Amino acid sequence: MVFQDAIYDPTAAYLHYFYHPLAAGAHETRSSVWYAAGLLQRNRGDDVYEAVRILENVIGDQKKNPSVLWYGDYTKYPEQPIVGTAVYPAVIxxxxDPNWRDFIGTVLIIIYKEFRPLLPEHLQSCQST
Structure with missing residues (x-):
């Protein structure tokens, strides 16, 4: 948590991607969700507030078009271009990466199971794929 606290960007409500500037984006989704779980576990100060912001971002960025192969998937980083466009062709x-549905979905299940009382109603009732 100490390391993640140091690389958290409260403006974006995502962790900075610790390989940036070598990485394509400044932030990273998968690690941010794990950080949200840690914040809920620690539950001090603004931890729950920041965890909710992260979760809202990640869930809000889930791909919801059932006609594409990446349906239900999550972006690797929030600055990611739209998959399947000329500037960012769909390359599995x-x-x-279809595994990100599982990586992030598993953390969301853990968060829901272990920390549901800390989550606002709108996050508890989210429909996920």
């Missing part, structure tokens, strides 16, 4: 395990 490159521009999108």
């Amino acid at each position: 395990y490159n521009s999108w």
Whole structure:
């Protein structure tokens, strides 16, 4: 948590991607969700508030178009271009990774199971794929 606290960007409500500037984006989704779980576990000061902001961002960025292969997936980083466009062609395990549904979905299940009383109603009732 000490390391993650140091790389958290409260303006974006995501962790900075610790490989940036070598990475494509300044922030990273998967680590941010794990950080949210840690914040809920620690539950001090603004921890729950920041965890909710992260979760709202990540859930809000889930791909919801059932006609594309990356349906239900999450962006690798919030600055990511739209998958399947000319500037960001759909390349499995490159521009999108179906495993991220599982990586992030598993953390969301843990958060829901372990920390549900800390979550606002709108996060508890989110429909997920």
